[in-house]
Amino acid sequence: MARMKFIWDEERCMECNGCVTACKNEHEVPWGVNRRRVVTLNDGVPGEKSISVACMHCSDAPCMAVCPVNCFYRTDEGVVLHDKDVCIGCGYCSYACPFGAPQFPSQGTFGVRGKMDKCTFCAGGPEANGSQAEFEKYGRNRLAEGKLPACAEMCSTKALLAGDGDVVADIFRNRVVQRGKGAEVWGWGTAYGTKAGEGAKS
Amino acid sequence: MKRTALRWATGVIALGLAAGLAACGEKPQVLTGVPKSDTAPYTGTGVSAFTAPGWQAGDATSWNSQLKARAQYGMNDHTRSP
Numbered sequence: 687m688a689r690m691k692f693i694w695d696e697e698r699c700m701e702c703n704g705c706v707t708a709c710k711n712e713h714e715v716p717w718g719v720n721r722r723r724v725v726t727l728n729d730g731v732p733g734e735k736s737i738s739v740a741c742m743h744c745s746d747a748p749c750m751a752v753c754p755v756n757c758f759y760r761t762d763e764g765v766v767l768h769d770k771d772v773c774i775g776c777g778y779c780s781y782a783c784p785f786g787a788p789q790f791p792s793q794g795t796f797g798v799r800g801k802m803d804k805c806t807f808c809a810g811g812p813e814a815n816g817s818q819a820e821f822e823k824y825g826r827n828r829l830a831e832g833k834l835p836a837c838a839e840m841c842s843t844k845a846l847l848a849g850d851g852d853v854v855a856d857i858f859r860n861r862v863v864q865r866g867k868g869a870e871v872w873g874w875g876t877a878y879g880t881k882a883g884e885g886a887k888s
Numbered sequence: 889m890k891r892t893a894l895r896w897a898t899g900v901i902a903l904g905l906a907a908g909l910a911a912c913g914e915k916p917q918v919l920t921g922v923p924k925s926d927t928a929p930y931t932g933t934g935v936s937a938f939t940a941p942g943w944q945a946g947d948a949t950s951w952n953s954q955l956k957a958r959a960q961y962g963m964n965d966h967t968r969s970p
């Protein structure tokens with residue numbers, strides 16, 4: 687069974703925000719909610735790096751550990767999803783997540799915090815695959831359509847890789863060998879765990 | 889006779905008290921309906937217009953191969969340029 691993973695190649699990102707736009711368009715995400723966003727480190731300084739951040743679908747997800755109503759679940763493909771019918775919008779997950787993935791809509795009355803929203807790896811939610819109910823709550827279910835996440839497929843420089851962990855790791859490894867640098871995979875250690883000396887940084 | 893009536897009255901009062909106390913009990917607060925599984929994506933959406941061609945819905949092996957191939961030709965630009 688495939689184990690879905692994101693890999694971010696910081697050597698290739700040119701901060702076009704195409705991934706952000708693709709995600710918002712594909713899932714019709716409301717204003718103020720960004721399931722994916724591009725963060726630039728050392729902005730304006732020569733050698734700045736841009737990183738596209740979303741839910742990394744961690745192997746040992748902190749959000750799942752802290753959720754008081756147990757609304758999270760992990761699919762057989764390793765995608766961390768949640769049930770909005772169970773979520774109470776407490777926000778514990780947003781404090782626990784090292785990537786700032788959980789988002790909360792702010793258009794409620796008096797700024798009340800609504801149900802949590804986050805990247806689904808384009809895998810929808812617990813509703814029937816491809817149903818209108820699933821789309822309204824979680825967006826499109828591209829995995830069930832035989833496609834990969836829109837952000838990665840739309841990335842113009844292919845800095846963002848998404849798909850079966852073995853395949854995307856192989857693509858990334860090949861790039862590193864070809865260019866001879868940039869072996870650091872941002873967020874990999876935090877999300878999936880890394881043994882010391884493997885070269886990945888958190 | 890008087891003793892039997894007294895026993896009956898005591899029994900009725902005891903039952904009433906027991907019923908009253910039962911009303912003070914907590915409702916079960918166990919979460920039900922929390923999904924621990926989702927319909928597997930390889931089952932497809934049933935909407936052919938949006939489904940990528942080249943794989944068979946319901947066949948996990950076919951779906952896996954489709955996603956692996958899609959990642960290769962969509963993201964591995966080293967296979968397209970020397």
